Amino acid sequence: MVDGTLVNLSRLQFALTAMYHFLFVPLTLGLSFMMAIMESVYVLTGKKIYQHMTKFWGKLFAINFAMGVATGITLEFQFGMNWAYYSHYVGDVFGLPLALEGLIAFFLESTLIGLVFFGWERLTKVQHLTVTWLVALGSNLSGLWVLIANAWMQHPVGAEFNYELMRMELTSIKEVFFNPVAQVKFVHTMASGYVTGAMFVLGISSYYLLKGRDLAFARRSFAVASGFGLAAILSVLVLGDESGYNLGEVQKVKLAAIEGEWQTEAAPAAFTLFGIPNQAMERTDYALRIPYALGLIATRSFDKPVIGLKELKMQNEARIRKGITAYGYLQRLRAGENNQALKYAFNNSKAFLGYGLLVKRYTDQVVDASEDQIKAAATDTIPHIAPLFWSFRVMVGCGIIMLFIFVMAFYYNAKRNVEEQRWLLKLALYSMPLPWIAIEAGWIVAECGRQPWAIAEILPTFLGTSTNTVAQVFTSLIGLALLYTALLVVELWLMFKYARRGPSSLNLGLYHFETHSSGSLPKL
Amino acid sequence: MIFDYETLKLIWWFLIGALFLMFALTGGFDLGVVALLPFVGRKDAERRILLNSVGATWEGNQVWLVTAVAAIFAAWPWAYASAFSILYFIISILVLALVLKPPGIDYRSKLAHKGWRRLWDGILSISGVVPALIFGLILGNVLQGLPFHYNEELRVVHNNSFVAYFNPPALLGAAMVLNIFLLQGSAWIAFKTREDLQARARWWLIGLALLCLVLEFSIWLFDLPQKTIGYRITSLIAGNESLNPLNKTVVQEAGAWQTNYQNYPYLRVLPYLAWIALWGVMISAWLRRFGLAIGALLLVVISLSLSYMAALFPFILPSSINPHHSLTLWDACSSHFTLMALLWAGIFFLPLVLAYTAWVYRVMRGPLLNDASSHKLPY
Numbered sequence: 001m002v003d004g005t006l007v008n009l010s011r012l013q014f015a016l017t018a019m020y021h022f023l024f025v026p027l028t029l030g031l032s033f034m035m036a037i038m039e040s041v042y043v044l045t046g047k048k049i050y051q052h053m054t055k056f057w058g059k060l061f062a063i064n065f066a067m068g069v070a071t072g073i074t075l076e077f078q079f080g081m082n083w084a085y086y087s088h089y090v091g092d093v094f095g096l097p098l099a100l101e102g103l104i105a106f107f108l109e110s111t112l113i114g115l116v117f118f119g120w121e122r123l124t125k126v127q128h129l130t131v132t133w134l135v136a137l138g139s140n141l142s143g144l145w146v147l148i149a150n151a152w153m154q155h156p157v158g159a160e161f162n163y164e165l166m167r168m169e170l171t172s173i174k175e176v177f178f179n180p181v182a183q184v185k186f187v188h189t190m191a192s193g194y195v196t197g198a199m200f201v202l203g204i205s206s207y208y209l210l211k212g213r214d215l216a217f218a219r220r221s222f223a224v225a226s227g228f229g230l231a232a233i234l235s236v237l238v239l240g241d242e243s244g245y246n247l248g249e250v251q252k253v254k255l256a257a258i259e260g261e262w263q264t265e266a267a268p269a270a271f272t273l274f275g276i277p278n279q280a281m282e283r284t285d286y287a288l289r290i291p292y293a294l295g296l297i298a299t300r301s302f303d304k305p306v307i308g309l310k311e312l313k314m315q316n317e318a319r320i321r322k323g324i325t326a327y328g329y330l331q332r333l334r335a336g337e338n339n340q341a342l343k344y345a346f347n348n349s350k351a352f353l354g355y356g357l358l359v360k361r362y363t364d365q366v367v368d369a370s371e372d373q374i375k376a377a378a379t380d381t382i383p384h385i386a387p388l389f390w391s392f393r394v395m396v397g398c399g400i401i402m403l404f405i406f407v408m409a410f411y412y413n414a415k416r417n418v419e420e421q422r423w424l425l426k427l428a429l430y431s432m433p434l435p436w437i438a439i440e441a442g443w444i445v446a447e448c449g450r451q452p453w454a455i456a457e458i459l460p461t462f463l464g465t466s467t468n469t470v471a472q473v474f475t476s477l478i479g480l481a482l483l484y485t486a487l488l489v490v491e492l493w494l495m496f497k498y499a500r501r502g503p504s505s506l507n508l509g510l511y512h513f514e515t516h517s518s519g520s521l522p523k524l
Numbered sequence: 525m526i527f528d529y530e531t532l533k534l535i536w537w538f539l540i541g542a543l544f545l546m547f548a549l550t551g552g553f554d555l556g557v558v559a560l561l562p563f564v565g566r567k568d569a570e571r572r573i574l575l576n577s578v579g580a581t582w583e584g585n586q587v588w589l590v591t592a593v594a595a596i597f598a599a600w601p602w603a604y605a606s607a608f609s610i611l612y613f614i615i616s617i618l619v620l621a622l623v624l625k626p627p628g629i630d631y632r633s634k635l636a637h638k639g640w641r642r643l644w645d646g647i648l649s650i651s652g653v654v655p656a657l658i659f660g661l662i663l664g665n666v667l668q669g670l671p672f673h674y675n676e677e678l679r680v681v682h683n684n685s686f687v688a689y690f691n692p693p694a695l696l697g698a699a700m701v702l703n704i705f706l707l708q709g710s711a712w713i714a715f716k717t718r719e720d721l722q723a724r725a726r727w728w729l730i731g732l733a734l735l736c737l738v739l740e741f742s743i744w745l746f747d748l749p750q751k752t753i754g755y756r757i758t759s760l761i762a763g764n765e766s767l768n769p770l771n772k773t774v775v776q777e778a779g780a781w782q783t784n785y786q787n788y789p790y791l792r793v794l795p796y797l798a799w800i801a802l803w804g805v806m807i808s809a810w811l812r813r814f815g816l817a818i819g820a821l822l823l824v825v826i827s828l829s830l831s832y833m834a835a836l837f838p839f840i841l842p843s844s845i846n847p848h849h850s851l852t853l854w855d856a857c858s859s860h861f862t863l864m865a866l867l868w869a870g871i872f873f874l875p876l877v878l879a880y881t882a883w884v885y886r887v888m889r890g891p892l893l894n895d896a897s898s899h900k901l902p903y
Contacts, residue, residue: 081612107881480619
């Protein structure tokens with residue numbers, strides 16, 4: 001039996017640290033590329049202002065990057081600290097992309113980042129530009145490996161269960177690397193990082209334009225951000241649609257949960273735009289529905305149905321029964337019984353072993369599970385719908401608003417009269433939190449939608465924990481929450497301070513607060 | 525596959541040791557510098573110089589630690605899962621301390637306010653001292669064995685009494701590691717700076733080297749290697765097979781960590797080498813040959829680490845409550861296929877990492893004089 005409080009605290013701690021980490025990562029991803037673009041323009045045209053842009057946005061990048069690095073360390077340690085059985089069970093497969101992340105990507109990014117800041121006078125223009133590009137490349141590769149690892153949790157491929165060591169072992173690197181979920185996830189997540197970087201630069205540049213200061217600097221930054229952002233938001237949305245199709249293939253429960261689709265409908269299914277998911281009654285109240293839309297997105301066809309949650313639950317109940325049989329075979333094998341017939345029987349049923357493990361939440365005697373326990377385990381295979389349903393809509397809503405902002409920004413930038421569109425500048429400024437909201441909501445969809453699994457259909461989340469005490473995890477959770485929150489406050493405060501000050505913070509003697517004696521200089 | 529399983533297991537034992545060693549050889553200097561920040565740097569400008577002396581390289585150096593931990597996860601999942609949960613409490617503190625360093629280095633000079641800077645200087649010093657102490661505690665505790673065993677589903681079960689981790693041998697380990705990181709920090713400062721900073725760092729360097737000699741001497745004086753309880757495998761190990769750590773027998777006995785030194789007497793060179801190199805550090809500091817002092821220090825770190833690894837071999841994580849369940853490099857590892865895949869990645873990328881790291885150090889070479897260019901906040 002499992003201590004539910006321990007599981008919940010461990011999950012909460014992981015969620016907290018991962019979500020804090022992902023406040024900083026997307027901006028790193030996007031801003032590093034935008035700095036590389038600005039510096040490329042500087043090197044190609046020789047215009048100093050683009051170097052100043054690179055340096056100023058680089059200053060803000062550094063404030064953010066420090067937190068990204070700091071919060072990333074915690075995550076790497078936490079698998080072992082709080083998810084020991086998980087680490088044991090899948091380390092043979094899951095550890096590989098993480099090790100490659102360090103070796104191939106994180107090293108590149110972290111070793112060269114120093115030269116981006118310290119290298120202006122020590123490197124030639126082209127060398128420095130190369131370094132900036134390599135940092136951007138490194139941060140993006142970093143994301144690639146982490147997302148390959150995450151995708152494997154969502155859709156584990158290329159691995160085989162070893163009953164003697166009770167763990168999954170790698171059988172195909174190719175399958176793990178080219179996991180279809182990983183590819184879609186990678187482009188979707190990277191592009192959302194680019195959107196974050198673009199919204200950041202767009203919003204702050206709009207602030208300068210509204211204030212009427214450092215116009216040449218702000219206009220150019222705005223121009224880069226609007227172009228880069230428009231391309232990025234389009235890829236996010238297209239890849240979001242691709243993820244929908246992908247889910248229909250491999251994560252049917254998640255898809256149905258996002259849609260609040262309880263009953264399988266006649267194809268093509270309708271898309272529920274809004275409604276109130278009612279988990280107890282297994283229905284979505286007050287649903288506002290668009291006919292055919294879900295079927296088209298998820299199956300790209302008119303005739304294939306999108307399977308509803310009730311039916312998925314029934315299917316899972318059957319899988320649990322098979323899983324219990326598999327668990328019985330496993331116990332006999334582990335007790336030392338060694339005959340070919342038993343091994344054959346186990347190999348034929350081990351695909352369902354994970355479903356059998358779900359019963360462990362209710363009894364340690366898996367093979368003797370009662371009907372009620374099996375039913376309860378089957379109910380567990382459907383995650384909580386409301387957080388998924390709402391997070392998904394928040395994410396898409398933010399995406400659509402940002403699409404509008406970038407289209408408008410691009411349009412007026414091309415017409416060269418952005419400064420007259422004060423409504424757009426204000427909208428861009430006050431919409432700055434949107435990419436972060438969308439991204440955090442997106443992760444809630446991805447990870448809550450994976451429940452009850454740590455590794456889909458292989459290892460239930462509650463089994464993955466360490467044998468820590470509740471007091472231990474509670475203490476570390478409080479410590480991390482306090483420290484992270486304090487650091488976040490400091491980070492935001494510095495960010496606001498430097499963003500308000502603008503390029504004057506480069507101390508070049510060229511910008512607003514240095515040339516306008518009337519302006520009151522914000523003190524540092 | 526070009527290597528058989530047994531060879532790969534050995535290679536990965538070396539490589540994981542090497543990754544941690546690389547962290548000590550590079551990141552150790554950074555930890556030492558930030559730990560000494562408020563002590564060696566007296567004026568604000570001096571502290572800025574100290575931070576700039578590691579500013580361009582510390583981030584890359586820290587990745588050796590990140591990669592080493594990830595490599596343990598991938599190559600020794602048993603050890604990763606067990607060690608990090610058994611040592612939950614002290615690793616939590618390690619994490620909190622490590623989290624403080626990046627914002628500390630970056631944010632400290634962002635505001636001119638005096639109190640703000642003093643606060644961050646204190647925090648930075650803690651973020652240098654605490655990890656050093658915890659690394660030492662971990663090394664000292666692992667040497668004595670950790671209180672864990674595995675249940676029938678191979679889940680690691682452990683006692684949670686964290687007070688037990690603060691025992692005398694572990695505290696000695698903590699003192700040793702802190703001492704060495706501080707030595708590295710002061711050597712780096714003496715090497716990279718000039719005038720007052722250099723002069724102060726030189727005295728730190730000489731004093732710390734003396735202290736380190738005393739510590740190492742006391743280990744020998746109290747005959748700790750002979751008295752400490754060690755572990756020894758008593759069953760045959762089929763290194764080429766996929767092994768379950770529970771299927772072996774191990775005994776706990778005093779002096780068992782000497783076994784390898786008895787079987788391979790040339791290993792005894794290692795601790796003596798550390799001893800001689802420490803004298804080398806002190807003498808070269810006295811003669812103001814700080815480049816030489818750094819070279820000698822690298823030798824100290826390498827020979828001490830190898831002495832430790834040679835004593836434990838082939839153990840990774842001995843268990844004090846059920847020695848048979850101890851983890852060794854033969855049975856705590858990933859599958860043959862995974863180890864080989866990881867090795868290919870290492871063969872291709874480690875030389876590349878070393879090359880661009882060396883390039884960054886080359887670009888940043890040269891002393892930091894006490895002038896405007898060294899005081900600048902570059903980011």
